[in-house]
Amino acid sequence: MDVLIVGAGPTGLALGIDLARRGVDALVVERADGLFPGSRGKGVQPRTQEVxxxxxxxxxIRAAGGPYPPRLVWRDGEPLGAAPMFDPVPADEGTPYTEPLMIPQWRTQEILHARLTALGGRVAFGHEVTGLRQDTEGVTVDLADGTAxxxxxxVAADGGRSTVRRALGVGMTGETVDPASFLVADVQVKGLDRDxxxxxxxxxxxxxxLCPLAGTDDFQLQARLPEGTAPEQTLDGVRSLVAAFTHLDADSVTGLRWISGFRPRTGLADRFRVGRVLLAGDAAHVHSPAGGQGLNTSVQDACNLGWKLGAVLRGGAPETLLDTYEEERRATAAGVLGLSTAVHRGxxxxxxxxxxxxxGYRESSLSVERRTAPAGLRAGDRAPDGRVAGTRLFDVFRGPHWTLLGASVPGVxxxxxxxxxxxxGVFLxxxxxxxxxxxxxxxxxxEYASRVGALTAP
Structure with missing residues (x-):
């Protein structure tokens, strides 16, 4: 096969979709027997909505989710007032999506999996990767059942404790963002409004x-506990926490669907590419959940990598194009890690x-600016939406192709x-x-289009 993707989270599924529509033979393997069951990465940022x-x-995604509700602070059983979770960002023709969307991660993955399947893509559940070895022609991946x-x-999309990254010997550098213990859970609660x-x-x-999860009857519980605390990750444990922190009694918690404990930390892989193996998502970078940056950065890894693998495998581009994945995404991840930590710390x-x-990627070797005095948009910037002769640009951009604005070149x-x-100017x-x-x-x-595999008609 062309590409083996390890991990059926948002990163692996998004990459699988992109490769499937490019006619690349790819398989997603997942250690678990099914999709992730929890809400953990519930925020979809505007840029990811564009993806x-x-x-x-x-x-x-929009039908299954909804906007973030305002936060309401309580003290001694009394509400103190509500305020928006996010500062508003004005929308315009070039940026149609400016509000984060809330949708539990399990639902996002269901939608991505359905899209992948519809395109003929495949996910093999219950397949645990234990090691790998590579040569000049490809990579052999060993599975726990003795097969290969x-x-x-x-592509390693197998999370922050990535087996593939460790098998490669790639280190991850980071820090503890917060020494406290954190708990996140999907629960059913009575006695609170969902607004x-x-x-x-x-x-x-x-x-x-307690945040009402859009599109469900659940609340996501998030708790910051004293350092060293290890709360019982059971329904009774959650009931005790709710009774201790809120005006609700323990019986107000009527169900528990999923629960996980963690300590916020950051991590950035030393390399995003080792030969024929590439790291994406949490396997490459680990964030504090504050600000909803982790899932979004991960999906955009897939967006960046998919077209490059397709160009090398199907578009005649040189294999060195894959080096630009690390060049672009590692720098981006480093910046976002600093941002998510700053959001966590207020x-x-x-x-x-x-x-x-x-x-954006203005400093990338793939960003070529030939104008002597560029004004406004520059090579490496995100391409805004807009209209040309009544046609919406995002409708034209949608798909695996390149798009040329302001001129015509055969094959584009x-x-x-x-x-x-x-x-x-003219913009590719x-x-x-x-x-x-x-x-x-x-x-x-x-010459540029030939180098990046852009001269393949859709």
Whole structure:
């Protein structure tokens, strides 16, 4: 096969979708017997909504989710007042999605899995990877049942304790963000409205929150507990916490679907590529959950990597194109790690800084700016939405192809002009929605397009 993806989380499933629509033979293997059952990564940032639009799942994601409710702080059984969770970010024609969307991670994965299956993709559950070895032609992956699989490339999307990363000997550098113990759980609770994210403060820096999960009857419980605390991860344990921190009694918690304890930490893999093996998602970077950056950064890893694997395997691009995955995504992950830590520590507000619309690749070797005095949009920037002759750009961008604005080149989908918001020039838009090349004319464009595998008609 072409690509073996280890891990059926949001990263692996999103990558599987992108490869399936490119005609790349890929298989996703997952150690568990089914999809992840919890709500952990419940926030879908606006930039990830654009990615989901491109992958053809945004309508389902939006239908299954909803907006974040305002937070409501309680003290001694009395509400003190509500406030928005996020500073507002104004929408315009170029940025149609500016509000984070709440949807429990298990539902996001169900939608991605359904889309992957519809495209002919496959997930093999109950397949645990134990090791691998690679050569100049491919990678052999060993499984716990004694069998092995062979692929030209392997992508590790198997989480923060990645077996593949450890088998490669790649280190991960990070820090403890918070020494306290944290607990997250999906519970059923009576006695609270579903219009607010309910916050209850305890002694010192401890506290408990209950957030109604959009599209479900559940609440997500989040608790910050004293350092060294190890609460019982059972229904009775959750009932005790709710009774201790809130005005509700223990019997108000009527059910427990999923629970997990953790200590917030960061981690950044020393390398994102070792030969024919690439690291993505939590296998490459681990975030504090504050600000909803982890799942989103991970899905965008998949968005960045998918078109590059497709270009190498199907578009005639040189294998060195894959080096730009580490070049672009490791730098991005490092920046987002700093952001999520700052949000956790209360140094940065949720809003414009966390929607991820400003992330880009201006310093990348793939970003070629040929204009002498570029104004506004530049190579490496996110390509905004807009309209050309009544046609919406995001509708034109959707799919595995490149798009040329302002000129026409054989083998590349083209529109005769770009919106005024882009400024003057000719713009070649990458499949992941960033400006790859910009020039005053098409001079030099064909050479660039050949180098990145863009000259393949959809």
């Amino acid at each position: 989901f639009d491109d992958l053809g799942v945004l309508a389902e 699989l062979r692929a030209a490339y392997v 607010h994210w309910h916050m209850f403060r305890g002694a010192g820096e401890t506290g408990l929150a 140094q940065v507000r949720r809003g414009a800084a966390t929607v991820q619309l400003g992330l 989908r083209s529109l005769p002009s770009a919106p005024e918001s882009y400024g003057p 838009i990458r499949p992941d929605g960033y400006v790859g090349w910009a020039g005053e004319t098409t001079g030099g464009l064909t």
